Structure formats: C-alpha cells, structure tokens
Amino acid sequence: MSISAFCNKEVICVEMGTNIEEVGKLMEEKNIGCVVVIDNGKPCGLVTDRDILIRVINKGHSPKETHVDDIMSELVMTLDEDMGLHEALEKVK
DSSP, X not given: OBGGGGOXXXXXXXXXXXXXXXXXXXXXXXXXXXXXXXXXXXXXEEEEHHHHIIIIITTTOOTTTOBHHHHOBOOOOOOOTTSBHHHHHHHHO
C-alpha cells in the first residue's frame, strides 16, 4: 500500500517572510495545524500551530512582527506519494 492512501492531498504553503498573524488566519480558515514554508517554490521549512504557541505567543512576541522564517523547523523531508508505507517509515526514522 502506498503512502498516498494516508496523505492529505491539499498542502498549504506560505512564502518565506510571511508574518505569523497571516499564517494563523490561514490555519483557522483551512482548519489545519501546519503549513509548509517555501522559498523560490521549494519547501524549506514547516510551521505548526504548536510552534506559534511556544515560539511566539509564550515568548511575548508579536504575531504581526514575527515571520515564519523566525520560527520554522528547517529539516524538511519529502516523500514520493507512490512510496510504500514501510519504505516511507524506514526513510523517516
């Protein structure tokens, strides 16, 4: 069985430099907890709702003045949707 059976087909992306307030509104509108950060059309990071809470709100930073590249996780791995589930699990270990 391929991982495509478990994947969300709509991946929501934001550009580097997008402020956190805008990301929060997008997450609410799309009912999601994570966005992919892109730079020149390529994934370069992830921002989760937890990142926003821990790295922005709890630190007292302004969501309008904080940008995704300030808080994103930079380790991004992509997998081919045709990849088998076991192969995908081995790759992300």
